[in-house]
Amino acid sequence: MSLNYLLQMGDNALILGHRLGEWCGHAPELEIDMALTNLALDFTGQARTIYQQVAVLEGQGRTEDDLAYLRDAWEFRNVLLVEQPNGDFAHTIVRQCLYDCFNYLLYEALCSSRDEWMVAFASKSIKEIAYHQRFSTEWMLRLGDGTETSHQKMQAALNNLWIYAGELVSPNQVDIEMCEKGFGPDLDRIRPLYFEKLHELIAKATLTSPSVEWMQQGGKEGKHSEHLGHLLAEMQFLQRAYPGLEW
Amino acid sequence: MKNNWPLWEVFIRSKNGLSHKHVGSLHAADSAMALENARDVYTRRNEGVSIWVVESNQIVASDPDDTDSFFEPARDKVYRHPTFYNVPDNVKHM
Numbered sequence: 308m309s310l311n312y313l314l315q316m317g318d319n320a321l322i323l324g325h326r327l328g329e330w331c332g333h334a335p336e337l338e339i340d341m342a343l344t345n346l347a348l349d350f351t352g353q354a355r356t357i358y359q360q361v362a363v364l365e366g367q368g369r370t371e372d373d374l375a376y377l378r379d380a381w382e383f384r385n386v387l388l389v390e391q392p393n394g395d396f397a398h399t400i401v402r403q404c405l406y407d408c409f410n411y412l413l414y415e416a417l418c419s420s421r422d423e424w425m426v427a428f429a430s431k432s433i434k435e436i437a438y439h440q441r442f443s444t445e446w447m448l449r450l451g452d453g454t455e456t457s458h459q460k461m462q463a464a465l466n467n468l469w470i471y472a473g474e475l476v477s478p479n480q481v482d483i484e485m486c487e488k489g490f491g492p493d494l495d496r497i498r499p500l501y502f503e504k505l506h507e508l509i510a511k512a513t514l515t516s517p518s519v520e521w522m523q524q525g526g527k528e529g530k531h532s533e534h535l536g537h538l539l540a541e542m543q544f545l546q547r548a549y550p551g552l553e554w
Numbered sequence: 555m556k557n558n559w560p561l562w563e564v565f566i567r568s569k570n571g572l573s574h575k576h577v578g579s580l581h582a583a584d585s586a587m588a589l590e591n592a593r594d595v596y597t598r599r600n601e602g603v604s605i606w607v608v609e610s611n612q613i614v615a616s617d618p619d620d621t622d623s624f625f626e627p628a629r630d631k632v633y634r635h636p637t638f639y640n641v642p643d644n645v646k647h648m
Contacts, residue, residue: 336559337581337595338580338595341591341594341598342590342591342594345594441590442590445587449583449587
């Protein structure tokens with residue numbers, strides 16, 4: 308199992324979890340506040356499990372906390388989509404929907420990975436991920452097919468975030484290597500399924516799929532947008548300012 | 555937005571075999587959202603295996619002013635409890 312493959316998965320979970328956690332206390336309704344922080348905790352939990360496995364395989368004495376708090380932006384391998392700012396609620400929902408639709412397909416495939424640990428982890432996580440997808444698609448439909456204002460906000464969010472969807476299903480060297488070993492799925496095979504699923508959902512939400520075909524990439528290789536640096540500055544502040552602090 | 559979302563009452567069955575118990579209320583736009591909100595607000599610590607939601611305005615409640623006529627008369631009728639009666643020794647399976 309490639310450590311970078313695990314980091315791609317773990318970093319996606321950690322960064323998206325952190326973004327969702329930023330809504331804590333700020334969501335439009337108490338019930339949504341709880342829902343978003345539940346998602347955040349699911350993702351943070353998944354990230355922890357993955358980082359623990361990385362630490363074991365790496366055998367260098369690094370811990371899950373070191374991986375989360377002591378790496379700099381270029382060492383993070385999350386896709387660009389998950390580090391994008393929360394924006395308004397529409398942006399958060401569209402970002403979540405673009406991610407969940409992919410994540411479900413990915414974990415579904417990982418359930419039949421040739422790696423035993425991966426099968427156990429994916430089989431446990433897929434139940435959480437199924438709920439995430441249910442939550443975000445439901446809101447996508449409600450707001451897309453809601454009022455004139457909600458429709459406009461959702462379309463604007465979709466137009467802004469669309470260019471980050473492609474990276475999820477574009478295999479890099481690590482993805483290709485893991486696919487060849489039977490550890491991970493073939494992203495080239497997932498891509499058409501993913502976009503078919505998205506187009507169907509977008510149409511059902513009475514929104515329009517952006518016609519842009521060019522997709523932004525780089526996150527998986529550690530080339531990030533400026534947003535990640537700001538996110539890490541906040542997330543890692545305590546360990547950077549007071550190294551080794553525990554409470 | 556808050557003014558538009560009706561109030562819902564939430565009932566949770568903690569495990570199979572037990573009955574649903576009222577646990578609280580929440581706001582939601584419709585029944586599907588109420589169910590999901592209930593899942594997120596009331597079952598995050600493994601409290602349940604089944605959820606019922608019902609719009610609060612669908613519940614018909616007794617009037618506190620009726621307490622005397624509704625409940626008072628039952629207070630002195632202990633003979634309505636089975637334990638009021640002596641069961642003869644030779645009656646089995648009670």
